[in-house]
Amino acid sequence: MLDDPRLWQIVALSMAVSLSAVAIATLIGMPLGAAIAVGRFPGRRAVIVLLNALMGLPPVVVGLAIYLLLSRAGPLGALGLLFTPQAMVIAQTVLVLPIIAALARQSVEDAWREYEEQLRSLGVHGWRGALTVLWDIRFSLLTAVLAGLGRASAEVGAVMIVGGNIDGVTRVMTTTIALETSKGDLPLALGLGIVLIAIVLALNAAAYLVKEAAERRFG
Amino acid sequence: MILPLRLENVSFRDILKPLSLAIEAGPSTIILGANGAGKSVLMRIMHGLLAPSTGSVSWQGEDPGRRQAMVFQRPVMLRRSAYANVAYALKVAGVPAKERARLAAEALEEVGLRQVAHRPARVLSGGEQQRLALARAWALHPEVLFLDEPTANLDPGATREIETIIKAFDASGTKIVMSTHNLGQARRLGDEVLYLHEGRVVERAPIERFFAQPSAPEARAFIKGELPWV
Numbered sequence: 001m002l003d004d005p006r007l008w009q010i011v012a013l014s015m016a017v018s019l020s021a022v023a024i025a026t027l028i029g030m031p032l033g034a035a036i037a038v039g040r041f042p043g044r045r046a047v048i049v050l051l052n053a054l055m056g057l058p059p060v061v062v063g064l065a066i067y068l069l070l071s072r073a074g075p076l077g078a079l080g081l082l083f084t085p086q087a088m089v090i091a092q093t094v095l096v097l098p099i100i101a102a103l104a105r106q107s108v109e110d111a112w113r114e115y116e117e118q119l120r121s122l123g124v125h126g127w128r129g130a131l132t133v134l135w136d137i138r139f140s141l142l143t144a145v146l147a148g149l150g151r152a153s154a155e156v157g158a159v160m161i162v163g164g165n166i167d168g169v170t171r172v173m174t175t176t177i178a179l180e181t182s183k184g185d186l187p188l189a190l191g192l193g194i195v196l197i198a199i200v201l202a203l204n205a206a207a208y209l210v211k212e213a214a215e216r217r218f219g
Numbered sequence: 220m221i222l223p224l225r226l227e228n229v230s231f232r233d234i235l236k237p238l239s240l241a242i243e244a245g246p247s248t249i250i251l252g253a254n255g256a257g258k259s260v261l262m263r264i265m266h267g268l269l270a271p272s273t274g275s276v277s278w279q280g281e282d283p284g285r286r287q288a289m290v291f292q293r294p295v296m297l298r299r300s301a302y303a304n305v306a307y308a309l310k311v312a313g314v315p316a317k318e319r320a321r322l323a324a325e326a327l328e329e330v331g332l333r334q335v336a337h338r339p340a341r342v343l344s345g346g347e348q349q350r351l352a353l354a355r356a357w358a359l360h361p362e363v364l365f366l367d368e369p370t371a372n373l374d375p376g377a378t379r380e381i382e383t384i385i386k387a388f389d390a391s392g393t394k395i396v397m398s399t400h401n402l403g404q405a406r407r408l409g410d411e412v413l414y415l416h417e418g419r420v421v422e423r424a425p426i427e428r429f430f431a432q433p434s435a436p437e438a439r440a441f442i443k444g445e446l447p448w449v
Contacts, residue, residue, distance in 0.1 A: 114295060121291075132297070
């Protein structure tokens with residue numbers, strides 16, 4: 001089974017989709033979380049509660065919403081993205097963004113308590129303060145990225161709906177596992193499950209080592 | 220010149236009672252008082268980190284925020300090299316990139332941290348980090364330097380080094396405003412004393428007179444090591 005090229009194509013697509021979604025969500029979510037952490041604006045507490053709540057978005061509901069947006073009759077239908085890997089990246093980005101933004105918001109807010117007086121004394125305000133703190137705690141923010149990656153690589157509902165689980169095009173590990181299980185091919189499903197867990201474990205181990213090395217290096 | 224700094228009827232919640240005073244250029248000002256007397260709050264209001272509940276704080280000249288610096292009891296260093304911490308402060312202050320390297324190197328030399336300039340700031344010892352905080356201030360050439368119990372967490376050796384640097388600031392013409400409850404340090408570094416008691420300035424006097432014949436009974440008791448509030 002492991003020498004089946006189709007299997008590795010599925011693994012590669014899974015990783016490409018989830019890592020792309022996490023990368024996009026990190027680029028947007030980190031500054032967004034930092035801005036909410038450091039900013040003072042009306043409705044801030046409501047925004048924080050909303051953001052935290054969005055961490056629990058059900059993947060099938062996100063899948064459905066993106067499906068409606070991208071379907072032929074939908075507002076973005078002209079882009080022709082439905083049932084493509086890009087649609088899967090969009091859906092997973094929507095799922096992962098609140099997780100990364102909410103966790104970054106919490107981390108930056110905790111750190112801001114320590115940095116605020118010193119930075120304000122130096123004349124640092126607004127965006128510069130948020131970005132300075134974000135950069136300074138970048139290694140502890142790896143945890144937020146990993147939480148997002150865990151969410152993306154594990155979910156099946158959203159990619160199933162917007163990707164359509166088309167063989168050779170949008171079939172990823174989780175949708176294959178669901179399909180093969182229902183077809184009764186339990187060894188393939190189980191094999192893919194083990195590969196999925198091994199990849200997630202390896203990424204987490206690598207991130208942990210990076211974080212540990214950084215803490216030794218930078219204090 | 221941004222001095223004199225004037226406080227008019229400044230109060231802060233129930234921590235500082237309304238007070239008016241002026242901080243003039245020249246003599247090093249030591250803010251003395253027991254824990255909870257309001258020393259830190261008073262300095263933060265002067266430096267602009269806290270807004271007073273009532274009253275006004277006024278500096279002279281333009282952009283006074285840029286021409287003052289503060290060193291805290293616990294220095295907060297960014298996770299980058301000692302040198303980069305000083306360079307960051309210069310960048311924020313709008314110093315052109317070309318000049319940052321020279322000014323940062325000079326400041327690190329001044330506080331005796333040239334050897335560790337490229338070590339991560341957070342792995343330096345407590346005394347070294349406080350010297351780095353002073354280097355960060357030195358590079359900015361402030362007219363006024365606020366120090367909030369800068370040696371409270373340090374051993375005697377590190378304290379001596381910090382005091383030497385504070386004297387160098389004074390010698391270079393920077394006005395020193397420092398809180399402490401170390402009377403020996405007040406004597407070594409101060410020219411005048413503001414004595415705070417329960418949010419009020421109960422005495423302001425030249426340092427020699429303050430120690431020889433303090434007029435406020437609370438200050439007398441503090442010097443004797445008595446505790447009138449117990």
